[in-house]
Amino acid sequence: MEVSIETNEIHSVNDLHAFDTELKVESETRLDKKRFACDKCGKAFSHKCHLNKHCRTHTNDKIYSCDICSKTFSLKDYLNKHVLTHTDEKPYSCDICDKQFSRKNHLKEHHTYIHTNEKPYSCDVCNKKFSRKGHLNLHCRIHTNDKRHSCDVCGKAFFQRGHLNAHYRTHTNDKPYSCVICDKSFSSKSYLKEHLRTHTDEKPYSCDVCKKTFSRKGILNKHYLSHSEKSYSYTCKVCSKDFSQKDYLNEHYRIHKNEKSFSCDMCGKEFSLKRYLNIHVRVHTYEKPYSCDICSKKFSHKHHLRKHCLSHTNEKSYSCDVCSKKFSHKDYLNKHFRVHTKEKPYSCVVCNKEFSRKNHLNEHFRTHTNEKPYVCDMCGKAFSKKHNFNRHHLSHTNGKTLSG
Numbered sequence: 001m002e003v004s005i006e007t008n009e010i011h012s013v014n015d016l017h018a019f020d021t022e023l024k025v026e027s028e029t030r031l032d033k034k035r036f037a038c039d040k041c042g043k044a045f046s047h048k049c050h051l052n053k054h055c056r057t058h059t060n061d062k063i064y065s066c067d068i069c070s071k072t073f074s075l076k077d078y079l080n081k082h083v084l085t086h087t088d089e090k091p092y093s094c095d096i097c098d099k100q101f102s103r104k105n106h107l108k109e110h111h112t113y114i115h116t117n118e119k120p121y122s123c124d125v126c127n128k129k130f131s132r133k134g135h136l137n138l139h140c141r142i143h144t145n146d147k148r149h150s151c152d153v154c155g156k157a158f159f160q161r162g163h164l165n166a167h168y169r170t171h172t173n174d175k176p177y178s179c180v181i182c183d184k185s186f187s188s189k190s191y192l193k194e195h196l197r198t199h200t201d202e203k204p205y206s207c208d209v210c211k212k213t214f215s216r217k218g219i220l221n222k223h224y225l226s227h228s229e230k231s232y233s234y235t236c237k238v239c240s241k242d243f244s245q246k247d248y249l250n251e252h253y254r255i256h257k258n259e260k261s262f263s264c265d266m267c268g269k270e271f272s273l274k275r276y277l278n279i280h281v282r283v284h285t286y287e288k289p290y291s292c293d294i295c296s297k298k299f300s301h302k303h304h305l306r307k308h309c310l311s312h313t314n315e316k317s318y319s320c321d322v323c324s325k326k327f328s329h330k331d332y333l334n335k336h337f338r339v340h341t342k343e344k345p346y347s348c349v350v351c352n353k354e355f356s357r358k359n360h361l362n363e364h365f366r367t368h369t370n371e372k373p374y375v376c377d378m379c380g381k382a383f384s385k386k387h388n389f390n391r392h393h394l395s396h397t398n399g400k401t402l403s404g
Contacts, residue, residue, distance in 0.1 A: 069176060071165075085189075166190075170274075198289055239345045240334055255358070258349065267373070283373065 036051040037044045040058050045051040053075055056062070062072035064079040068086045073079040081103055084090070090100035092107040096115050101107045112118050112131050119129035121136040125143045130136040138160060141147070147157035149164040153171045158164045169175065169187035177192040178185045181199050186192045194216050197203070203213035205220040214220040222244060234249040235242050238256045243249040251273055254260075260270035262277040266284045271277040279301050282288070288298035290305040294312050299305040307329055310316075316326035318333040322340045327333040335357055338344070344354035346361040350368045355361040363385050366372070372382035374389035378396045383389040 242330065256345070269373075 035044070036046070036048050038051060038054055038058075040055075043054060045054065056074035060074070062074050064074070064076050065072045066079060066082055066086075068083070071082060073082060084102035090102050092101045092104050093099065094101075094107060094110060094115075096111070099110065101110065109132055117131075119131045121130045121133050122128065123130075123136060123139055123143075125140070128139065130139065141159045147159055149159070149161045150157040151164060151167055151171075153168075156167060158167065166188040173187075175185035175187050177187070177189050179192060179195055179199075181196070184195065186195060197215040203215045205214045205217050206212065207214075207220060207223055209224075212223065214223065233244065234246050236249060236252055236256075238253075241252065243252065254272035258272070260272050262272075262274050263270045264277060264280055264284075266281070269280060271280060282300040288300045290299045290302050291297065292299075292305060292308055292312075294309070297308060299308065310328035314328075316328045318327045318330050319325065320327075320333060320336060320340075322337075325336065327336060338356040344356045346355045346358050347353065348355075348361060348364060348368075350365070353364060355364065366384040370384075372384045374383040374386055375381070376383075376389065376392060376396070378393075381392065383392065
């Protein structure tokens with residue numbers, strides 16, 4: 001009996017050694033299966049072709065190109081996924097809200113972010129949380145100021161390559177994304193999405209403080225500054241205008257330097273900022289996309305709509321320290337203050353005459369150029385000043401005619 005037990009124990013030990021050996025061989029075999037390692041990052045692959053594909057992510061070798069937009073990719077899988085953006089094919093749908101996606105990983109991310117609100121990735125610097133690791137990695141570049149993608153044309157740098165690609169189109173004027181409602185075209189898909197909300201009136205971004213809603217996240221972020229004590233941290237040294245961001249201040253300085261890099265294709269008028277050009281084009285197209293919710297009056301510029309809305313509330317939060325006159329907008333107060341200081345920061349490049357307001361300078365400059373941009377659509381008479389044009393237009397509505 002004792003001998004039998006010993007024999008069993010010996011067999012058990014031998015079996016254990018045999019099992020360990022088998023595990024070791026299996027482990028070594030598994031490791032041997034991934035015998036192709038990347039020289040740059042150490043990642044291992046079981047097939048050399050997989051290693052070769054992986055190496056392209058380091059060399060930025062993009063041998064696969066899209067037949068529709070010519071965008072290039074390092075892997076064929078990436079190209080196949082990209083093609084779905086053109087076909088609008090979305091084979092993956094959410095079981096909860098039925099939203100459809102072109103990629104399976106986008107569906108998973110949607111489910112995690114929207115329905116569970118789970119944000120497992122947090123920034124070590126500011127503790128901001130993210131639902132996707134890729135978003136965290138991109139966010140971390142803000143702290144290190146890692147703008148690794150730079151434009152070959154103007155040198156402007158970006159955190160993300162997608163932003164650089166969209167920026168390139170500002171040089172090529174390529175606008176591959178068109179609105180199905182009004183045919184307006186855009187250089188970026190995100191711009192098209194934002195534009196579509198002007199038709200649907202969708203405002204998915206809401207302020208946590210005052211519950212005001214916005215159609216664009218960027219506008220919400222700017223709005224948050226209005227709740228902050230330091231909402232306007234950057235001031236122009238020439239005209240004292242305040243800005244919430246340094247980039248806006250730098251753009252504004254171009255006005256004083258009279259730098260005008262953007263010109264209108266219709267009338268040749270030049271502008272210091274591209275957004276000023278975009279707003280000006282509406283003079284030719286008569287486009288007024290912004291309307292007042294109270295009286296339905298329409299405006300070509302959102303800033304004009306905001307100022308108009310204050311006329312309904314009669315709210316005047318800004319008062320002059322000298323004469324106590326009140327204003328609905330800080331810009332109006334700053335302009336008014338020059339009445340007391342006699343400051344005239346805007347000067348004519350032709351005759352050096354100085355003005356306290358930019359619009360007064362613009363009107364004056366037309367006396368040199370003989371430009372008359374305001375044309376009556378009833379009689380064709382043209383005017384250099386808008387208020388003269390408005391006064392003239394009333395003569396038609398009242399049944400009068402002007403002589404000369």
